[in-house]
Amino acid sequence: GAGVSQSPSNKVTEKGKDVELRCDPISGHTALYWYRQSLGQGLEFLIYFQGNSAPDKSGLPSDRFSAERTGGSVSTLTIQRTQQEDSAVYLCASSLVPGVPTDTQYFGPGTRLTVL
């Protein structure tokens, strides 16, 4: 079966532009996560969706970042007025079992965002 997919794989944009990054989780997975990996930095949590519950947005670095998940499946991470420090690889992950805090997460290939 298909794994987690993300698009685009690479995105180059100019400072100040808005970007949208897409994640298609594994079919049937109810939990979806966004993470960021900046150059030379470790991974950091951004946002988590679980079913119809309110998302955990505690990792979003500023109000320029937002995400939505439509129909409990596809998710879009939007960055408004991009800054150079937003350059990073944005990773999406999904997991199967709701309410199980230790379920294995399956990662997508990531979107490499470069802000010029």
Next chain:
Amino acid sequence: KNEVEQSPQNLTAQEGEFITINCSYSVGISALHWLQQHPGGGIVSLFMLSSGKKKHGRLIATINIQEKHSSLHITASHPRDSAVYICAVNPGAQKLVFGQGTRLTINP
């Protein structure tokens, strides 16, 4: 201080050597994960554990909850094991908190 610390940051070894990567954490957790990130960037979950020890092929992961410490061992290491190994914890929530990673290079 990071909530999750890994050591060493970089490790180079010869093929066949026994490898140990360590992870210490400072928060209460519901589970600890070991992840592998290959040079192409893809991340694969190797282990998820909340107690004891797990083994998969040449990989062994252990955790000591009282000491807040976990180790990842690789037996009979091979150049294809070269990757970044990342320790991550669930701090009582769904999200993961990550260590900085250990870059492992196995030379033939």
